[in-house]
Amino acid sequence: MHIALFTDFHPGTVGGIQTSVAAQYRGARRLGHRVTVFTAPGPESTEPDPDLVVLSPVRALSVNGFAAVLPTRANARLIDAVFAERGPVDIVHTQTTYGVAVAGVKAARRHGIPLVQTIHSRDDVFIQHTSPAPYPAALAMRALHNSVLPHRGRMPRNPESRSARHAWHTMIAQAQAADAVIVPSAHFAERLRAHGLAGRLHVISNGVDDDLLDELEATPPADGRDATALGADLGATARRADAGPLRVLWCARLSAEKRPLAAIEAVLRVPGAVLDVYGDGDQLAAARELAGADPRIRFHGARSQRDCLHAMREHDILLFPSLGFDTQGMALLEAAAAGLPVVYCDAALSESVPPGGGVLTGPEPDAIAAALRTLADSPAGLETRRTAIAATPFPARQSALSAEITAVYAELIADPPHARMPRTPAEVPTAPGRLPLLGHSIAALRDSLGFVRSLAAVGPVVRVYLGPRPAYVLTTPELIRQVGFGTAGEFHRDDLRAAMHEVVRGASNVLAGPPHELRRRMIAPALRRRRLQDYAAVTAGIADEWAAALPGTVNLMESAHALVLDTISATLFTADFGAAAKAEVRRNIPWLLAQVVQRAALPDAVNRARFLADRRFAAKAAALRGEIGAVVRAYRADGRDHRDVLSALIGHVDAETGARLGDEEIVDELILMLAAGVGSTASILAWVWYETLRSPEIAKAVRAELDTEVGAGPVEPDHLYRLPYLRRVILETLRYWGPWVSTQNADGPVTFDGLTLPDGAVVVYSPYLVHHDPRHYPDPARFDPERWAPERVDGIDRKAVLPFGVGARHCPGNNFALLTITLATAALFTHWNPALDSGYRVRPSSGDFVAAPSRLPVTLRPRTGR
Ligand code: HEM
Structure with a gap:
């Protein structure tokens, strides 16, 4: 599998999380997986690594010495580009709670990839100890985190400071965003639960790299005695010469939450002990000052994990006085690997110390000193502890733990929670x-x-x-x-009904339940296939006339709108006495429809304040309804079937109930057909032309088919069934640009x-x-019309074909729309060779339920041979 790890701490820097993450990615690779690591910038000397992607930091901002990264759009673009280039990514694993990890969460969600979060550290304690102003720092961090990854729900109360509570909010939100959470220890899992984290938590220990363990096993200790396998004999090989001082080791950051000063103070009180300090941090100066000139305290600076492990072989005890901070303590694991006993102060960390392998002491320097003194005076006590460690199987070999982690990944990939x-x-x-x-x-x-x-x-x-x-x-x-x-x-559909109210009062699209069912039965005959034959003749004639009259340069979007408005209104009422109503439709419908869309989108309070627009809307709606109502009455008086939509609506009697449509209901349905049919059909029509014109192959195939079937024209209703390639282009347009x-x-x-x-x-x-x-x-x-070719179309799940909706509200005008789009396209391309303006870039505008190209500027050259 391909794993994307996100960590705010560059693997080239020193620290427990870095060590753990580095072990994880080496472990995953060892198991044959691909790993890409996203991180913050690290030290300049770091070797370039092709699997390491460095995100852009906030310039001139570092937190505790680490570069700070925010989940910006630029970083999102970089991540997306890397996913595209190196993908597909199967799992995202975030390891921190800061900017890089948040960017990882967002990337996982953008790409629909399962997300695992490891919570390593107690940010609450960290902020408390390291920030000069813990409360504002924790609050700011929470606010920032919440703005990019919304915090949900309430958190149970725990006895803790206000700044700690803010930090916990952030940690819990980060964990809640993930599909699975890993923590390194059971005691930390309990704390997360106490802070309201629900769902499954995996306790998987941090690990020590297999290569390092193998090397440690194979390296003889410096005093020349035989190195043997990690296990029973290793502790014995590192035995202290009885006469020498107690060799105490510090292996951690020199930072307040780790309590280095308490360690130094304790050692200073034990004359028979020396302390080797491996580590660096903002308390180095204070530590040096405390140690003064005492040669028993020796500072070695930040050292690699390898050096620390080897140093552990040369010492008698690891001193680990951190209290209430560590979730596991990498150094405790490393000590267990090297067979080194520990003195520690946090009872919760007993979980990471082999049974009988450590001394738990009080946190005060005196108590620590007392524990060290006892060990210095009793080499046998040390020996017993080394033997106890040696007798305990080492639980944190990384390859075994990586297998546990990848099992978590595999479970999520097989059953993605977001699905x-x-x-x-x-x-x-x-x-x-x-x-x-x-x-x-x-x-x-x-x-x-x-x-x-x-x-x-x-x-x-x-x-x-x-x-x-x-x-x-x-x-x-x-x-x-x-x-x-x-x-x-x-x-x-009461919201929409309110937005349309003055112009359409109770048409099928806003009715519900049985009245909707009845209305659908009443309008269905007007749009039946048999009737469509009649409409096709009208439509073909209008399309041919329209195409012939086009000027040399034209915005085809605008032109499509005018054409479809004319086509639909012509099929609604064909009788001569409909002319005035048609003119009214042409004059007012576009404005009224734009208003309906706006009203539906705006909040009620804003709508209530739009008095002037409302008055104009009501006046135009009344005028339109009045004109159309007059035509309905004239049709009833006339009594003939004009083979159009209005005649069908007037003449229909519902077989089940004997119901007939009243005048107002007919006005409603006629206006609805214009409202639902004009913008949608015109937009799809414009997209068909756009997609055809921007692809030379599609344009060539459309023209070739028209040459054969329509020749020099004119376009006729019968052509509807003789243009299979154009049909595929239309179906693909309905997929690509559907509502x-x-x-x-x-x-x-x-x-x-x-x-x-x-x-x-x-x-x-x-x-x-x-x-x-x-x-x-x-x-x-x-955009691939061939999806709809006979040999491929069966592969498409019919349930996923939704341009005209589904079920009770399925578009009743679908066949009419297809007919209009086919005949208008045939007319355009038999008359002209259109070319999109050079430099034109399409911009979809989504003001209506079908997006439209905001413009479609073309130059028209006549077809040769016409
Ligand atoms: C390519 C053009 C068209 C598309 C993509 C389209 C799409 C749709 C869709 C998706 C719906 C269902 C909306 C919902 O979920 O409620 C719908 C409803 C409707 N359409 Fe169309 N339509 C088109 C053209 C037309 C035409 C030309 C007419 C009439 C002549 C029409 C009349 C209607 C009506 C009356 C409804 C409401 C149905 C109801 O709520 O029961 N449409 N249309």
């Missing part, structure tokens, strides 16, 4: 990037399509905030069908696969999201 259905609303993950108050509005407005695409990787149901109110996005076709077929419960949002409200509680959402919950789905999910469409970012 699991949440059982309660509280378990529904929130989309990354939520801002205070604004929620996800900025992300959704800036790049709606990219935002929607990113949600599939978050989970089957994702919570998003477009303002303060949550909405639940369904990301799988199976869940979407549960809305479409009503198995999840009832839904209504990006559909919203409804739960009418009472609704239940999806065991997850119950409350009454009123806003439930959203996006055909566009499903159409761009690689689980349903391989290489989804590729």
Whole structure:
């Protein structure tokens, strides 16, 4: 597998986490896995490592001597580029709680990769001891962390300072963001649980690198006595000469939380002891000052893990006085590996000391000194402890631990938690990037399509905030069908109904339940295939006329809109006395529809304040309804079938109930057809042209087919069935640019696969999201009409084909839309050779439920032969 490790501490720096992470990646490689390490900048002398990726730090900011990295967009881009180049990544494993680790969490969520977090350190104690102002530091860290990785829920109270509590909030949030959490010791796992971390915690010890252990085993001790295998004899080989001083070793950072000063003070009080200090840190000066000129305290500076291990072979005791900080204590493990007894002060660390191999003492220098004195006076006591260590199998060989860690990875990869259905609303993950108050509005407005695409990787149901109110996005076709077929419960559209109210009062798209079913039955005959034959003749004529009249340079987006508006209104009412209503439609519908979209998107409070716009909206809506109402009455008086939509609506009697549509209901449905049909069809039409024009192969194939089937024209209804290649281009356009949002409200509680959402919950789905999910469409970012070729189409899961929705609200105008798009495209390309303006870059605008190219500027050259 390919593992991406994220750590804020560069492996070239010294420290317990660094040592542990380095052992982990060497261990994973030893097991045959690939590892890429993302980290902060390290010391300049560090050898370049192709598997190490250094993220950009915040300039001139370092925390405790370490470069600070933030999860910026530039770092996200770098991570994405490395994933693309070296990927696919199977698992992300974050090891810290700072910027690099947060960037790792975000990358895992962006790419839908399972995420493991190891919590190594007690940030609460660390901040308390090392920061000059612990409270503001912990608070600032929590606020910063919360702004990029939202903190959820409440944390149980524990007896601790306010700064410690802030630090715990950050640690718990970091752990909660992961799919699995690893901790190095059981006592630390208990603390995390006491702070509210739920779910499974894996206790897997830190480890010591196999090569180092093998080397230690093979190296003779410096005093020349035989080296034997790690185990029974190793302790004995390092035996102190009875007459010499007690050789005490310090192997840790010289930092307050490790308590080096207590160690030095203790040794100074034991005349028969010497102390070798291996380590560096901000308490070095204080430590030197305390040691004064006493030659028994010897400072050796920061040393490698290898040096420390070998030093352990040359000493009698490791002094490890840290208290309430270490979650395991790497040096304790190393001492066990080297057969070295320890004196320590933290009872919780007994877990890391082989039974009988250490002396637990009080934390005061006096108590530590007393323990050392006893050992100095009694070499037999040391011997007993060495024998006890030797008798205990060493538990922390890295290869064995790496096998445990990779088992955790494998379990997550086999059953990715982000694909699991949440059982309660509280378990529904929130989309990354939520801002205070604004929620996800900025992300959704800036790049709606990219935002929607990113949600599939978050989970089957994702919570998003477009303002303060949550909405639940369904990301799988199976869940979407549960809305479409009503198995999840009832839904209504009262929000949309309010936004449309003056112009459309009770049309099918805002009705719910039995009235909706009845209305659908009533309008269905108007859009039946048999009727479409008649509409196709009208549509072909309009398309041919429109194409012939196009100027040499044109914005095809605008032109598509005008064409579709004319086409649909012409098929609604063909009789001569509909002319005035058609003119009214052309004059007012585009503005009214733009207003409906705005009203639906704006919060109620803003809508209430838009008096002037509201008055204008009401006046135009009344004028439009009045004109169309007059045509309906004229049709009724006339009594003939004009073979158009209006005649069909007037003439239909519901077989089940005997119901007929009233005038106002017919006005509603006619306006709805314009509202739902014009923008959507025009946008897809423009995308068909754009996709054709930007690919020379597709353009060539479309033209070749038209040459054969339509020749010099004119376009006729029959051509609809004779253009299979164009049909594939249209189907692929509907996949690629299909509707990006559909919203409804739960009418009472609704239940999806065991997850119950409350009454009123806003439930959203996006055909566009499903159409761009690689689980349903391989290489989804590729526009490839051949997906729909007869030999490949069977490989597409029909449930994931959603351009016209699904179930009860499936678009009744789908065939009409396909007909219009096919005939208009045929007309355009039989008349002209369009070319996109050079330098033109498309910009999708997602103001409506189908995104549109904001412009489509082309130059038209006549087809030769016409
Ligand atoms: C390419 C063009 C079109 C696309 C992509 C499209 C897509 C859709 C979708 C996805 C829905 C379901 C929305 C939901 O979840 O509630 C829908 C509903 C609807 N569409 Fe279309 N549509 C198109 C063209 C048309 C046309 C040309 C008409 C009419 C002539 C039309 C009339 C309707 C109506 C009346 C509804 C509401 C159905 C209901 O709620 O029961 N659409 N459309």
